[in-house]
Amino acid sequence: MTALDKSIEKTEVKEGVDQETVDAVAAVSTYKYGWETEVETEYAPMGLNEDIVRLISDKNEEPEWMTEWRLQAFERWLTKEEPDWAMVDYPKIDFQKQYYYARPKSMEVKPKSLDEVDPALLATYEKLGIPLKEQMILAGVEGAEDAAPAEGRTSDRKVAVDAVFDSVSVGTTFQKELKKAGVIFCSISEAIREHPELVKKYLGSVVPVNDNFYATLNSAVFSDGSFVYVPPGVRCPMELSTYFRINAENTGQFERTLIIADKGSYVSYLEGCTAPKRDTAQLHAAVVEIIVEEDAEVKYSTVQNWYPGDENGKGGIYNFVTKRADCRGDRAKVMWTQVETGSAVTWKYPSCILRGDDSQGEFYSIAIANNYQQADTGTKMIHLGKNTKSRIVSKGISAGHAQNTYRGLVSMHPKATHARNYTQCDSLLIGDKCGAHTVPYIEVKNNTARVEHEATTSKVDDDQLFYCRSRGMDEEEAVALVVNGFCKEVLQALPMEFAMEAQALVAISLEGSVG
Amino acid sequence: MALPKVKQTATEERLAAMSLPEAPGWTGPARDAAVARVGAMGLPGRRDEYWKFTRPDTLVQAEAPRAATFEGGDEAPTFDGIDRLKVVFVDGVFDEAASDDLALEGLKIERLAEAQKSDLHWARDVYGRLEERGQSPVDRPLAALNTAFATDGILIHVSGKVTKPVHFVYHHKSETSDAMLHHCVKLEEGAELTVLESGPAAARFNNVMEVEVADTARFAHIRTQGRDHERRAATHIFTRLGTESTFKSFTMTANGVMTRNECVIELTGDDAVAHVAGAALGDGDFHHDDTVFITHDAVNCESRQVFKKVLRNGATGVFQGKILVKAGAQKTDGYQISQSLLLDGDSQFLAKPELEIYADDVACSHGSTSGAIDETALFYLRSRGVPTQQATDLLTLAFLAEAVDEIDDEALREEIVDRLRGWLERRRG
Numbered sequence: 001m002t003a004l005d006k007s008i009e010k011t012e013v014k015e016g017v018d019q020e021t022v023d024a025v026a027a028v029s030t031y032k033y034g035w036e037t038e039v040e041t042e043y044a045p046m047g048l049n050e051d052i053v054r055l056i057s058d059k060n061e062e063p064e065w066m067t068e069w070r071l072q073a074f075e076r077w078l079t080k081e082e083p084d085w086a087m088v089d090y091p092k093i094d095f096q097k098q099y100y101y102a103r104p105k106s107m108e109v110k111p112k113s114l115d116e117v118d119p120a121l122l123a124t125y126e127k128l129g130i131p132l133k134e135q136m137i138l139a140g141v142e143g144a145e146d147a148a149p150a151e152g153r154t155s156d157r158k159v160a161v162d163a164v165f166d167s168v169s170v171g172t173t174f175q176k177e178l179k180k181a182g183v184i185f186c187s188i189s190e191a192i193r194e195h196p197e198l199v200k201k202y203l204g205s206v207v208p209v210n211d212n213f214y215a216t217l218n219s220a221v222f223s224d225g226s227f228v229y230v231p232p233g234v235r236c237p238m239e240l241s242t243y244f245r246i247n248a249e250n251t252g253q254f255e256r257t258l259i260i261a262d263k264g265s266y267v268s269y270l271e272g273c274t275a276p277k278r279d280t281a282q283l284h285a286a287v288v289e290i291i292v293e294e295d296a297e298v299k300y301s302t303v304q305n306w307y308p309g310d311e312n313g314k315g316g317i318y319n320f321v322t323k324r325a326d327c328r329g330d331r332a333k334v335m336w337t338q339v340e341t342g343s344a345v346t347w348k349y350p351s352c353i354l355r356g357d358d359s360q361g362e363f364y365s366i367a368i369a370n371n372y373q374q375a376d377t378g379t380k381m382i383h384l385g386k387n388t389k390s391r392i393v394s395k396g397i398s399a400g401h402a403q404n405t406y407r408g409l410v411s412m413h414p415k416a417t418h419a420r421n422y423t424q425c426d427s428l429l430i431g432d433k434c435g436a437h438t439v440p441y442i443e444v445k446n447n448t449a450r451v452e453h454e455a456t457t458s459k460v461d462d463d464q465l466f467y468c469r470s471r472g473m474d475e476e477e478a479v480a481l482v483v484n485g486f487c488k489e490v491l492q493a494l495p496m497e498f499a500m501e502a503q504a505l506v507a508i509s510l511e512g513s514v515g
Numbered sequence: 516m517a518l519p520k521v522k523q524t525a526t527e528e529r530l531a532a533m534s535l536p537e538a539p540g541w542t543g544p545a546r547d548a549a550v551a552r553v554g555a556m557g558l559p560g561r562r563d564e565y566w567k568f569t570r571p572d573t574l575v576q577a578e579a580p581r582a583a584t585f586e587g588g589d590e591a592p593t594f595d596g597i598d599r600l601k602v603v604f605v606d607g608v609f610d611e612a613a614s615d616d617l618a619l620e621g622l623k624i625e626r627l628a629e630a631q632k633s634d635l636h637w638a639r640d641v642y643g644r645l646e647e648r649g650q651s652p653v654d655r656p657l658a659a660l661n662t663a664f665a666t667d668g669i670l671i672h673v674s675g676k677v678t679k680p681v682h683f684v685y686h687h688k689s690e691t692s693d694a695m696l697h698h699c700v701k702l703e704e705g706a707e708l709t710v711l712e713s714g715p716a717a718a719r720f721n722n723v724m725e726v727e728v729a730d731t732a733r734f735a736h737i738r739t740q741g742r743d744h745e746r747r748a749a750t751h752i753f754t755r756l757g758t759e760s761t762f763k764s765f766t767m768t769a770n771g772v773m774t775r776n777e778c779v780i781e782l783t784g785d786d787a788v789a790h791v792a793g794a795a796l797g798d799g800d801f802h803h804d805d806t807v808f809i810t811h812d813a814v815n816c817e818s819r820q821v822f823k824k825v826l827r828n829g830a831t832g833v834f835q836g837k838i839l840v841k842a843g844a845q846k847t848d849g850y851q852i853s854q855s856l857l858l859d860g861d862s863q864f865l866a867k868p869e870l871e872i873y874a875d876d877v878a879c880s881h882g883s884t885s886g887a888i889d890e891t892a893l894f895y896l897r898s899r900g901v902p903t904q905q906a907t908d909l910l911t912l913a914f915l916a917e918a919v920d921e922i923d924d925e926a927l928r929e930e931i932v933d934r935l936r937g938w939l940e941r942r943r944g
Contacts (some may be wrong), residue, residue: 085564087871412885414860429875432842442866444885447857453868453883 022430025368025399031342034277034307037124041166041248042108044101050074053220056101056167060189060223063196073209073219080213086376087405087437088345090281090318098283100221102166102248114171121170125163128274130243159239159270160185164255166248167223174238181237183267184229188256191227198229202260206289206326206353214285214320214347218254222287225255230265230296239268244286246275246306246317252283259289261296263329268299274342275307278315281344282307285320294329294356299337306342313372313401316344323350327359330385334360340367340375349407351380354388354419361390369402369434378408378425378439383416383449394425398434405437412449419449522557525575526656529558532577533664540631545643549663552647556654565653568833568865569775569804574657574749579693579719582745582772590937592684593713593739597926599682600624602669606687606717607694609667613684621675622708627668627697638670641699645725645753649779653808658751658777661723665697668723673706673732680709685716687743692717698724702732702760709924710734715741715771720748730757730784736764737927739934740771744800747773758784758813765922767931768803769796769938775804782809782816782844792821792921794931796938797830797862804833805853811844811877820851823918825911826862827942837869840877849879856914857887858907908939 044055053074057067082093106118114122160174162185169187178185184195192199209219226242246253261267275282284306292298300323309316319342325334336350352361363379381390396404406425427436444451469475518526530553539546559571573580602624603613609626617624630636643662649655671681683698694717702708706729716722728734740748748771754762768774780789795803809818824832834853855864868881888910896906915935922928 417860427870427872429872432845432873432875434875435871435873437872438868438870438881440866440868440883442868442883442885443863444855444857444865445863447860447862447887450886451884453881 021428025370025397025430031277031307033128033274033305035127036276037120037247039118039120039247040105041102042105043099043248043251046099046250047096048098048100048221052100056221056223059101059103060192062189062192065200066192069204069209070220073216076210077213077216077220080216082213086347086407087403087439088347088374088376090345090374093283093318097250099248099251100254101223102251103168104165107168107170111171114173117171121165124165124245124247125170125243128243128245130161130163130272159241162187162226162242164224164226164242164244166246166251166253169224169226178237182231182234183236184227185240186227188222188225188227188258191258195227195229198260199227199258202258202289202291206291206324207287207322212322215287215322218256218285218287218322222254222256225257225286227257228259228267228269230261230267232263232265234265236265236267239270241270241272244271244273246282246284249278250280250282252285255286257286257288259298259300260291261293261298263293264295266297269301271300271302272305274305275317277307277310281309281316281318283318283320286322288321288323288350290325290334292325292327292329292332292334292359295331296329297333298325299335300325300350301337303339304342304346308342308371308373309344311371311400313344316373317342319343319346319348321348323348324353325351325361326353327356327361330356330358332356332359335362335364336379337364338366340365340377343375344373346375346377348377349379351382352390353382353384354390355384357385358387359385360388363390363392363394365394366397367395367404368397369399369404371400371402373402375403376405376407378406380409381411381421382409383412383419383421386415386417386419388416388419390421392421392423392425396425396427396436397430398427398436399430401433403435403437405439407439409441409443410451410453411443412446412451414445416446417448419446421451423453518557519560519562522560525560526553526557528577529575529660530554533660535664536631536666538632541634541636541639542627542631542642545639546663548647549643549659552650552659553656553663556650556656556659558656558660565806565835568835568867569802573747573773574719574721574775579691579717580747581690582687582718582743582747583690584687585715585743590934593934594682594711594927594930597680597682597711597930599680599711601682601684603684603686604667604694604696604716606689606692607666607696607720610686619677619679619681621673621677621706623672624681625670627665627670630670637672637701638699641701641725641727642697645727645755646723646751648755648781649751649753649808655751655777655779657721657749658723658753661695661697661721661751665695665723668697668699670698671700671708673700673702673708676705676707680711682711682713685712685714685720685741687715687717687741687746690718693719695721696723700724700726700734702726702728702734704729705731707733708735710736712736712738713741715743715746716748718746720746720750722748722750724752726752726754726762728754728756728760728762731759732757733761734763735923737922737931738764738766739931740766740768740774742770744770744772746771749775750777752778754779754789755781755783756787756789759786760784761788763790763921763923764792765918765931766793767795767934768793769934770798770801771803772800773802775806777806778808780807780809780818782811782813782818785814785816787813787816789817790819790821790921792918793823794915794918794935795824795832796935797824797826797832798942799828799830801826801830802833803831804835806835808837809839809849811838811840811847811849813844815846816844817848818850819921820853821918821921822853823915824855824864825858825915826855826864827858829861831862832864834866834868834883836867836881837871838879838881840872840874840879842873844874845876847874847877847879849877851881852917853883854914855885856911857885904943908936911939912936
């Protein structure tokens with residue numbers, strides 16, 4: 001038994017919190033991805049200045065306009081202050097004591113195909129359960145048979161993967177097959193070279209360069225990431241996925257993802273991430289921009305499993321991420337699903353700008369924090385268009401000495417007539433040394449808009465409750481059944497590829513939870 | 516940490532315009548400490564997170580903005596039908612002629628301006644003390660400013676069960692008045708008291724009430740903030756509750772261009788109960804902010820926040836509520852609801868209902884909703900022959916009922932319902 005398990009074992013469990021939940025939290029808190037790949041790595045000089053920005057741009061063989069864009073971002077970043085409003089506490093980051101670029105030596109000459117990629121790198125992904133060989137299907141779905149498969153999904157379907165290792169993309173699978181459908185899926189550095197017109201048009205249009213401290217930093221120094229363009233009317237033939245791996249020490253990872261779903265298209269995108277166990281904290285500041293045009297739909301799912309630090313809070317990833325989707329067209333739809341189990345400190349608010357009339361945003365989140373982890377996460381739903389709808393379901397679970405905060409904004413602008421929002425956020429505390437916090441902001445500027453925020457388990461659907469009770473259940477049983485069913489519903493929103501993680505989490509019940 | 520320049524300047528300007536009483540007596544040390552606190556915190560600025568939804572400018576600036584007085588209309592003065600001890604202030608100045616004798620069985624009541632002439636006083640343990648405790652974790656500089664410069668106020672020491680309420684009546688007669696009153700109430704073990712407050716008080720009113728509630732004591736507070744449309748107010752209530760004690764406060768606000776009501780409650784004794792409720796009615800140029808901070812620091816305490824706002828013609832309603840459950844405050848029962856009814860498209864509701872919980876055996880819940888009148892309910896009433904306007908009023912009163920029901924005393928509750936009904940009737944058509 002690891003020390004992690006013991007720390008939970010010792011915790012006196014209150015009535016109403018079942019042991020299965022406690023065990024499941026302990027299980028997901030045992031870090032399985034803490035090993036390191038031994039590859040020769042070349043670094044940019046330590047620290048951050050204009051030269052480093054130029055160097056990154058140069059390494060990616062970027063055109064002049066991109067370098068300029070980065071330099072402008074860097075200039076802005078110098079004038080910005082680190083935000084301190086989140087309920088997280090960590091030692092001040094010395095931005096000059098980081099490497100901003102690290103790549104395996106073998107990637108110096110960009111491999112033309114996966115066959116040329118260093119076997120050590122391929123082995124790394126294999127070990128993580130992400131074989132990059134195209135003929136293989138994505139692993140990690142073993143045992144998935146037990147979890148109810150989502151409708152119409154078979155276990156032999158393909159998933160295209162863009163694998164990012166430290167600062168570079170190692171390779172992207174199934175590119176050809178995707179190309180046939182008209183879908184562009186490649187690393188962002190490749191997109192800047194090959195599809196400058198698309199990148200120029202959309203990069204920074206959802207998360208402006210000046211958005212916030214970390215987004216601005218990312219704009220200056222992002223090294224790689226993924227790019228997706230789905231043309232009008234195309235239903236992307238397979239799931240797209242990016243797997244981020246931090247391997248090098250003292251290195252920040254700054255990836256940038258840009259997804260464009262053109263009119264009437266559909267894409268489901270998965271993101272996974274891990275890092276080795278180290279004693280010093282490492283910085284990860286990503287930006288994800290999603291553009292959803294008329295009638296298009298994007299599903300973005302994340303299982304965030306960065307190294308959370310050890311049981312004494314030593315080491316771990318500082319995960320400062322800006323994710324935002326812009327529903328530009330009418331009836332556009334975006335769905336964020338996240339399972340947050342990793343990172344020492346999380347600062348992340350995947351948001352939706354609901355600009356088009358009848359557009360929809362959904363946010364499903366389960367955040368589990370253990371030991372000394374701190375998570376400050378939530379979403380923003382900005383309703384600008386008519387009849388826009390949003391739904392927020394957030395479950396936070398704290399154990400050990402962890403602090404878990406839901407922070408969210410629901411904003412109904414004056415023109416958002418008949419907009420609807422429903423928010424539910426529940427938290428569960430396991431042990432008396434952790435904390436659970438809720439910081440929702442609600443701004444309603446239109447009287448036909450309806451906003452409902454609730455945070456109680458007793459406020460489950462009355463009809464469902466009535467049904468259960470009419471079948472002879474007592475109130476408590478009925479509530480438990482409905483809430484548990486609800487939690488599973490959130491997990492089932494996750495694509496099959498995350499079935500393993502999801503399975504472990506299904507055992508978590510939210511009985512005895514507090515608002 | 517140094518204050519931002521803008522804040523520094525604003526604070527200095529305001530402090531320069533204030534003057535400490537010549538003979539502060541036992542309040543002297545508390546006032547000096549409060550001046551230092553204001554200097555260190557700085558007065559609220561537009562960029563402060565705690566003032567995100569409310570612009571503090573007019574509450575901070577050195578000179579109070581002019582505010583027309585209101586001639587009362589045909590409505591009877593508030594709480595007139597209630598048997599009570601009346602203490603009258605006109606623009607923050609005590610009006611002896613209009614007030615009752617300051618004497619009532621079961622309590623000792625004095626004016627701050629008189630009492631501070633002595634060197635020793637029971638209120639020394641209350642004055643500025645609860646306010647100072649309430650400065651953490653969030654700064655409340657306007658309250659510290661009040662502790663430093665309050666010109667008068669009422670000090671009540673309650674030793675028994677007082678049957679008659681004490682009523683602070685605040686008249687507003689000068690268009691430029693800038694009043695600052697500071698009240699202290701100390702309830703001994705098992706004591707009971709109800710305090711009523713009514714009226715607009717001044718063009719700008721800064722009011723602080725510190726209430727120390729000992730074990731098993733009960734304190735009730737009912738307030739109406741007057742109908743003067745242009746007045747501004749920043750009020751604070753600080754209270755600390757002992758074992759099995761009870762604190763209940765209800766505020767009705769109709770009109771006022773700017774109102775910020777802060778209530779800071781600390782439950783320090785086991786099994787204590789604290790309820791805060793508010794009904795706000797806003798029409799037109801109206802900004803109303805309820806900011807509540809409840810700290811649970813004992814076992815098995817109950818807290819309840821119920822705030823309802825009816826808004827129209829561009830009125831703004833704000834709610835910032837927080838329940839902080841400290842480690843060890845097990846068996847806490849915290850409830851918080853904030854709701855707004857937007858009667859037209861111009862009004863807005865801004866809310867931040869927060870929970871911060873460090874104990875694992877608690878039940879805390881919060882809810883917040885905003886929307887228009889329920890069309891189905893309206894249709895039902897109309898199908899039963901109730902005219903639209905009347906049906907709307909009926910539904911509005913029903914919406915406010917949960918907050919008004921927090922008033923235990925039936926006569927006082929009826930009085931408040933009458934005033935709410937009056938407001939709706941005046942604003943028909």
